[in-house]
Amino acid sequence: MRKLIESTYVTLDGTIDDPQNWSLDYFDDEYANYxxxxxxxxxxxxxxxxxxxxFAPAWMSRSGDPFTDRINAMPKHVATTTLKDLEWNSTVLPGDAVEAVRELKAQDGLNLLKYGTGSFSKALLDAKLVDEFHFWFFPVIAGSGSRLLDGLDITHFKHLGSTTFKSGVVVHKLAPKD
Structure with a gap:
């Protein structure tokens, strides 16, 4: 069974909106390796x-390095009820998106990686489908914006490890407690 890993950028005040406005100054070799x-x-x-x-318009316009080539070549499974014609090697998750992810997890293969956190993440967490969260805390305060998993009931996690970069970014690797 494959693992579903969610990777999300977060400010110190819990903001997840518009990371391109506050995260880029912290990208370095340690970030790239992780x-x-x-x-x-x-x-x-x-x-x-x-x-x-x-992601699609930003990544489709890039090429030439192993990370970019990998992300562009990978299949993408998108939870949407409004988009029909997807580009970027992407397909709409059929039917109930949560159940479609459950079926993807049951297939053979490497991990499934999910970027971004929102209502879909909450639904996946509620269905106990997220195996790991990698929360990248950036040493910056946004002051406003959508908050990480805002509106979620009390949810406990177990700590799987932390990685601190010289830039001040700290990645907390967590798993939902059973």
């Missing part, structure tokens, strides 16, 4: 609609 391990440990991406709409 992100590469996650990406190359997966053979497909799972995305919500909003993440897909942000």
């Amino acid at each position: 992100a590469g391990e996650l990406l190359f440990g997966a053979d497909a991406l799972v995305l919500g609609r909003e993440t897909y709409e942000g």
Whole structure:
């Protein structure tokens, strides 16, 4: 059975909106190595609609390095009820998106990697389908925006490890407690 791993950027005040506005100054070799391990440990991406709409145009216009080539070549499974014609090697998760992810997890293969956090993440967490979260805490305060898993009931996690980069970014690797 494959694992579903979610990787999300977060500010110190819990904001997840518009990471391109506050995260880019912290990208370095340590960041690239960690992100590469996650990406190359997966053979497909799972995305919500909003993440897909942000990622597809940005990544499709790039090429030439192993990370970019990998992300562009991977199949993407998108949770959406509004988008019909997807690009970027992407397909709509059929029927109930949560059940479709359950079926993807049951298939043979490497991990499934999910970027971004929102209502789809909450549904996957409620269905006990997320195996690991990699929350990348950036040493910046956004001041406003959507908060990480806002509206979720009390949910406990077990700590699987933390990685601190020289840039000040700390990745907390967590798993939902049973």
